[in-house]
Amino acid sequence: MTIDEQIAYLKKGLAELIREEELRERLTQSAKTGVPLRIKAGFDPTAPDLHLGHTVLLRKMKHFQDLGHTVIFLIGDNTGLIGDPTGRNTTRPPMTPEEIDKNAETYKTQVFKILDPVKTEVRFNSEWLAPMQFIDIVTLCSKYTVARLLERDDFAKRFKEGIPISLHELLYPLGQAYDSVALKCDVEMGGTDQKFNLLVGREIQRDFGQPPQIVATTPLLQGTDGVEKMSKSKGNYIGITERPKVMFRKVMGISDDLMWRYYELLTDKSLSEVAELRGRQEPMAAKQALARIIVADFHSGEAADQAQADFDREVREGQVPSDIETITLPNGVGNSLPKILLAAGLADSRTDAERKVKAGAVEINGDRHASLTIALPPGQHVFRLGKKWKRIQV
RNA sequence: GGACAGGUGGGUGAGCGGUUAAAGCCAACAGACUGUAAAUCUGUCCCUCCUUGCGAGGUACGAAGGUUCGAAUCCUUCCCUGUCCA
Numbered sequence: 001m002t003i004d005e006q007i008a009y010l011k012k013g014l015a016e017l018i019r020e021e022e023l024r025e026r027l028t029q030s031a032k033t034g035v036p037l038r039i040k041a042g043f044d045p046t047a048p049d050l051h052l053g054h055t056v057l058l059r060k061m062k063h064f065q066d067l068g069h070t071v072i073f074l075i076g077d078n079t080g081l082i083g084d085p086t087g088r089n090t091t092r093p094p095m096t097p098e099e100i101d102k103n104a105e106t107y108k109t110q111v112f113k114i115l116d117p118v119k120t121e122v123r124f125n126s127e128w129l130a131p132m133q134f135i136d137i138v139t140l141c142s143k144y145t146v147a148r149l150l151e152r153d154d155f156a157k158r159f160k161e162g163i164p165i166s167l168h169e170l171l172y173p174l175g176q177a178y179d180s181v182a183l184k185c186d187v188e189m190g191g192t193d194q195k196f197n198l199l200v201g202r203e204i205q206r207d208f209g210q211p212p213q214i215v216a217t218t219p220l221l222q223g224t225d226g227v228e229k230m231s232k233s234k235g236n237y238i239g240i241t242e243r244p245k246v247m248f249r250k251v252m253g254i255s256d257d258l259m260w261r262y263y264e265l266l267t268d269k270s271l272s273e274v275a276e277l278r279g280r281q282e283p284m285a286a287k288q289a290l291a292r293i294i295v296a297d298f299h300s301g302e303a304a305d306q307a308q309a310d311f312d313r314e315v316r317e318g319q320v321p322s323d324i325e326t327i328t329l330p331n332g333v334g335n336s337l338p339k340i341l342l343a344a345g346l347a348d349s350r351t352d353a354e355r356k357v358k359a360g361a362v363e364i365n366g367d368r369h370a371s372l373t374i375a376l377p378p379g380q381h382v383f384r385l386g387k388k389w390k391r392i393q394v
Numbered sequence: 395g396g397a398c399a400g401g402u403g404g405g406u407g408a409g410c411g412g413u414u415a416a417a418g419c420c421a422a423c424a425g426a427c428u429g430u431a432a433a434u435c436u437g438u439c440c441c442u443c444c445u446u447g448c449g450a451g452g453u454a455c456g457a458a459g460g461u462u463c464g465a466a467u468c469c470u471u472c473c474c475u476g477u478c479c480a
Contacts, residue, residue, distance in 0.1 A: 161476095162476045162477070163475090163476085164475060164476075225421090226432080234421095235421095235422090249430090251430095252430045252431070253430075253431065254430095254431070254432090255432045255433090256430090256431065256432065258431095258432090259431090282429095283429080283430085283431080284430055285429095287431075288430080311430080315430070316430070349440085349441065349442085350441085350443090351440080351441060351442075352423090352438095352439085354446080355423090355424085355439080356423080356424065356438085358438090359423090359424050359425065359437065359438060360425060360437095361423085361424045371446095372446060373446095385424085386423070386424055387423095387424095
């Protein structure tokens with residue numbers, strides 16, 4: 001590929017690239033010397049469960065690898081103690097080396113579904129942050145001003161609204177910036193919400209006599225609710241290790257509008273292909289195709305077939321799922337339906353169970369059951385409460 | 395160190411002595427509708443118990459005490475947060 005083609009390839013699907021000319025220079029330089037560029041992205045050590053939102057970034061990092069460059073998967077085991085200030089944060093207790101190792105392993109098995117292990121370095125920022133002395137930290141702090149830190153959107157907002165900002169939170173961008181110095185990064189990537197932190201990296205690198213890194217941001221993927229960005233804590237995520245069936249169903253649950261965004265950010269389909277698909281006016285078919293692609297990416301084609309078959313049968317035809325759990329009732333629940341539902345894990349509490357029954361949400365062996373007592377003859381019974389199914393052995 | 399303001403259910407946010415398990419909104423859950431969805435409409439949304447009733451108890455409004463027949467609402471102390479002044 002020519003340099004122009006490389007840039008076009010890398011730019012596709014990026015939210016922002018700062019600055020393109022610098023990237024061009026480095027790509028040219030790299031081609032000349034044969035030294036690969038170093039592409040960094042940082043991840044929080046506490047949440048090693050990746051979801052599709054993370055894969056937007058990972059897919060883009062993979063593109064750099066495709067061109068022969070090195071990706072540094074940085075686990076922020078030290079900055080993670082602060083927690084990127086997205087809200088009310090306190091310092092988290094330090095993680096033990098065992099926990100960190102365990103999380104790192106989990107990360108590896110997940111990210112290598114996308115990244116090429118041969119062209120990936122997994123690093124921890126405790127490597128250089130932990131040995132820093134107070135004086136080192138003060139020196140680092142001296143390189144940036146409070147006013148500039150407060151320019152960051154969420155800081156500015158919180159400051160203005162009188163929401164607490166703890167001093168240590170201000171240090172987070174500096175720590176992250178120093179990571180780039182320590183790793184001599186050529187490019188740092190992150191979601192658009194990371195733009196500020198990534199830019200601080202440029203300035204700090206300059207202060208340390210390094211050429212400033214190129215900043216590449218990827219768009220944030222909306223969660224399944226279509227409103228907020230995908231995040232585990234919001235419960236609107238699709239995890240990349242989720243079972244094919246669950247994954248398929250979650251994809252089917254997104255709105256038709258959101259589906260096109262997912263096509264754009266989560267598949268290799270070109271924009272014209274997506275537009276063509278959209279023009280066909282067959283949202284149902286398009287969404288199933290999307291769900292198949294995603295399941296196949298993280299599992300296999302066969303798993304995708306199976307997931308689709310399950311979906312057709314269970315959701316579209318409303319039949320009993322193939323994989324429901326069988327529960328044997330403990331003694332003493334008698335014929336109280338709420339107690340049975342609680343014992344089966346279909347309700348959170350007896351009060352909750354009672355409400356659900358009264359609301360007509362309970363189906364037993366295919367028939368709605370709205371009374372609070374039931375005599376179950378010995379044998380197996382299929383219970384359904386909303387989307388949850390259980391087989392109960394009496 | 396001083397002067398103010400504030401801490402309510404998953405989130406917002408009303409209530410400022412009693413019809414308040416605590417408005418409204420959002421989220422969530424269930425039902426209807428549907429091509430999966432979305433949207434819309436309806437209902438629910440602390441727990442326990444039973445004689446399942448617009449039932450009876452128990453918890454709950456930062457924490458602990460106190461005043462009251464009665465407190466999320468008043469008082470005291472403590473904890474936490476913000477603003478202004480030094």
